[in-house]
Amino acid sequence: MTPALFQIDPRDSVATALRDMSAGETALGVTLAADVGKGHKVAVKPVAAGEPVLKFGFPIGRATVPIAPGEHVHTHNVATALEASGDYAWHEGQAPAPGTEAEGFLGYRRADGRVGTRNEIWILPTVGCVARTAQKIAEKAAIRHAGRIDGVHAFPHPFGCSQLSEDLDGTRRIIASLASHPNAGGVLILGLGCESNQTSKLLPDVSPDANIRTLGAQMAGDEIEEGLALVDELVEIAARAERSMVPLSELVLGVKCGGSDGFSGLTANPLVGRLSDAVTEAGGTAILTEIPEIFGAEQLLMARASDEKVFGEIVELVNDFKAYFTRHGEPVSENPSPGNIAGGITTLEEKSLGAVQKAGHATVTDVIGYGERIRRRGLTLLEAPGNDAVSSTALAAAGATAILFTTGRGTPLGFPVPTIKIASNSDLAQRKPNWIDFDAGQVLVDGMAPAADALLDTVRAIASGKETAAERNGEREIAIWKRGVTL
Numbered sequence: 083m084t085p086a087l088f089q090i091d092p093r094d095s096v097a098t099a100l101r102d103m104s105a106g107e108t109a110l111g112v113t114l115a116a117d118v119g120k121g122h123k124v125a126v127k128p129v130a131a132g133e134p135v136l137k138f139g140f141p142i143g144r145a146t147v148p149i150a151p152g153e154h155v156h157t158h159n160v161a162t163a164l165e166a167s168g169d170y171a172w173h174e175g176q177a178p179a180p181g182t183e184a185e186g187f188l189g190y191r192r193a194d195g196r197v198g199t200r201n202e203i204w205i206l207p208t209v210g211c212v213a214r215t216a217q218k219i220a221e222k223a224a225i226r227h228a229g230r231i232d233g234v235h236a237f238p239h240p241f242g243c244s245q246l247s248e249d250l251d252g253t254r255r256i257i258a259s260l261a262s263h264p265n266a267g268g269v270l271i272l273g274l275g276c277e278s279n280q281t282s283k284l285l286p287d288v289s290p291d292a293n294i295r296t297l298g299a300q301m302a303g304d305e306i307e308e309g310l311a312l313v314d315e316l317v318e319i320a321a322r323a324e325r326s327m328v329p330l331s332e333l334v335l336g337v338k339c340g341g342s343d344g345f346s347g348l349t350a351n352p353l354v355g356r357l358s359d360a361v362t363e364a365g366g367t368a369i370l371t372e373i374p375e376i377f378g379a380e381q382l383l384m385a386r387a388s389d390e391k392v393f394g395e396i397v398e399l400v401n402d403f404k405a406y407f408t409r410h411g412e413p414v415s416e417n418p419s420p421g422n423i424a425g426g427i428t429t430l431e432e433k434s435l436g437a438v439q440k441a442g443h444a445t446v447t448d449v450i451g452y453g454e455r456i457r458r459r460g461l462t463l464l465e466a467p468g469n470d471a472v473s474s475t476a477l478a479a480a481g482a483t484a485i486l487f488t489t490g491r492g493t494p495l496g497f498p499v500p501t502i503k504i505a506s507n508s509d510l511a512q513r514k515p516n517w518i519d520f521d522a523g524q525v526l527v528d529g530m531a532p533a534a535d536a537l538l539d540t541v542r543a544i545a546s547g548k549e550t551a552a553e554r555n556g557e558r559e560i561a562i563w564k565r566g567v568t569l
Contacts, residue, residue, distance in 0.1 A: 084526050085109065087124060088348055091139035096123040096155050098344055098426070100526060112151040121344020121426035121490075121507075123155040135160050138347065138439075140379070142432035155428070162415040162429040164378055172393045173385065184330040184364040188546035189483075190264070190323050194291040197332035198264035199483040199500055199545040201323050203227075203234045203316050205270045205309070206257050208284060209242030209277035212299050216272050219309035223317075226310070230321045231267060232547070234313065237498060237560040242279035244569040253562050254284050255453025259479035260560070262289035262455065265499055267323055268316025269293065270309060275300030293319050325547065331365035333545060334456065336482030336499070337440040339372065340470045342418075343490025343506055344426025347436025349533075350488035350506035350522035355442035356534035357486060357541060362444040362460050369456065369480050370441045371464040371473045373403045377414055378431030379438045383463065388447045395449035399465055406565075421491050440488065452563060456481040470495060471561030478560075484545055492517055496552025497559060500544050503551060504537070519544070519551050 086109040089097040097110055103118045110126050118124055123137070129149040134141035143160040153159070189197040203223065205216040213236075220236035227234060237260065241253045257279070261269045273281045275298045288294060295312040299305040337354050339346060358368040370376075376383065380400045387393035404414045418427045427433050447460030453476070456462050466476035474497040477485055483499055490506040492514045505511040508523030520540050525533045544550055552558070 087126070088526070089126060090137060090348065093136055093139045095125060095127040095129050095136045097126045098123055098348060115150070115152045116154050118154050119426065123344070123426060123428070125149045125151050125153045125155050127151060134163070137432055138435040140382075140431075140435050142378075142435060143429040156426070157423060157428055160428050162378075162431060164415040164430060170381065170384055170397050172387075172390050184360065185542065186327055186329040187333065187542045188325040189328045189332060190267070190325060191328065192264045192291065194289065196264040196481075197328050197483070198267070199333075200232045200265040201267040201320055202232045202265060203268045203270070203313055203320060204260065204263070204266040204498070205234070205236040205272055205313070206261055207236070207238060207242070208257060208271060208273040208279045208281055210238070210240035211243070211274045211277065212272050212305075213238030213240070215299060215305055215309070218306055219270070219272070219313060222306070223310055223313040227313075227317045231317055235498070235558050237558070239560055239562050241562050241564070243277040245278055246567055246569065249564055249566045249568075250278055252453050252565070253279055255287065256475065256479045256560070256562055258284050258287035259453055259455050259481075260498060261294060262292050263478065263481065263498070265483055267293060267320030268295070268313075270312050270316065271296045272309065273298045329364065330361060331459070333361050333541075334367045334369065334481050334483045335361050335541075336369045336371075336474070336477030336480070336485040338470070338474055338477060338485055338487045339375065339437050339440065339468075340487055340489040340493050340495070341491030342422050342425065342427060342433060342436065342488070345506040345523070346488055346490045347432075347439055348506075349525040350490070350504045351436050351439035353522045353525055353530065353533055353537060354440040354486045354488055354504065356530065357442075357537060358440065358444050358461065359442035360534070360538060362442070365459055367456055367459050367462065367481075368441065368444055369462045369464050369477055369482050370438070371466040371476055372437065372468040373399060373465060374407070374414070375430075375437045375468045376400070376434050377404065378429075379434035382435075382438055383441070383446055386444070386446050386461075388445050388460065392446055392449060396446065396463060399449055399463065403465070425490055440486070450480065452476060453479055455479070467563060469561070471497075471559055472563045474501065475560040475562065484541065486541070488522070494552070494555060494557050495559060496550065496555070496557030500550045501552045502541065502544055515551075516555065517551055
């Protein structure tokens with residue numbers, strides 16, 4: 083039987099309600115002083131005013147008033163303890179684990195040795211002016227070449243012109259990195275002609291092994307027909323690729339939270355952490371991003387840096403991101419969102435400690451900037467904000483060939499690579515089977531190990547070609563991070 087309260091770590095001063103509970107109920111040796119909603123926290127130990135409140139074995143904030151066992155613990159009696167910058171000290175970390183044999187999947191081996199989970203043609207506009215043109219070409223080509231490849235998809239966006247410095251560079255890097263992706267058996271880069279994001283400046287950053295065609299709409303007689311002809315050429319080459327069995331070490335997992343609830347840190351996120359561990363222990367790669375959502379938990383990642391250089395890069399990334407907030411006059415603890423709070427998450431520290439569970443126990447081997455591509459196996463930390471679309475696009479551009487996307491609230495969004503939606507609670511999975519690929523609520527009934535085995539089977543099947551819910555629904559988007567001035 084599922085318990086009423088769930089305490090994650092024996093050091094914790096709180097436990098999480100797994101169902102709506104009423105005042106007077108007793109669980110874990112405490113009697114509730116008030117009604118508590120599912121996903122919310124109950125004190126299981128006394129906490130004095132000013133003392134840290136512990137969850138996951140770490141502080142999630144400080145008590146603003148004395149809290150007695152049985153009391154509801156939330157925004158009315160806990161506040162964040164985050165500061166705008168942090169001082170950190172390097173301590174010798176662990177070396178990356180050696181690769182282990184693990185059952186693999188059916189993937190597409192590319193010329194440069196990387197492996198894709200899909201064999202698609204991608205149409206990437208350099209500028210928003212030709213976004214709809216790209217979609218028209220993709221729609222016609224998808225019908226023309228149905229069954230020959232895994233699909234033809236356009237990825238429209240509104241940027242590429244009237245951008246300056248950091249923003250223009252970011253747009254260029256994202257497009258170039260997507261064009262180099264192993265899931266794209268061919269790429270048409272579609273420009274207008276007069277935009278800031280010139281194709282000629284973008285191409286040097288594209289992998290030399292990529293199957294690329296380019297088209298400038300202003301110079302074309304009929305841009306739709308000329309675009310279709312170029313896609314025909316791409317398909318003729320891409321259609322020669324065949325799936326073959328490859329080891330799990332060839333998988334690149336992007337891990338992402340979306341619309342967390344009080345169960346995300348109990349079920350879905352640690353479950354994804356098991357997958358991160360399985361892939362990295364096999365010699366593969368996991369990518370963690372959403373840097374504002376590791377504030378308060380960054381020291382867990384710093385302690386797992388492979389060497390002092392990587393440790394310093396994590397410190398720089400975290401402090402630079404905090405400075406990004408303060409430069410704009412914003413507090414670093416603005417998160418969690420209203421939906422997160424309604425679901426029982428009180429402070430950013432609590433959300434962050436739950437979020438970093440997705441990285442498992444893997445060694446952090448590299449830190450990369452926004453729009454950059456992975457360079458090393460193991461766990462990579464990627465610069466990007468928490469926004470679902472922006473961070474998931476950055477994960478795909480970095481080289482993720484599948485994204486494990488945990489959610490306690492649900493979302494239909496999908497991204498360029500297979501986006502596997504993992505519900506933190508069974509109610510969401512049952513209500514939204516058209517959105518959700520895996521029910522992590524089973525962790526509370528069957529335990530973590532059986533659920534991790536089942537999720538790994540699901541990931542292998544999807545990496546081998548089974549469609550995700552988002553793919554079935556035609557949900558494929560990109561979003562580019564805007565940070566600066568628009569002309």
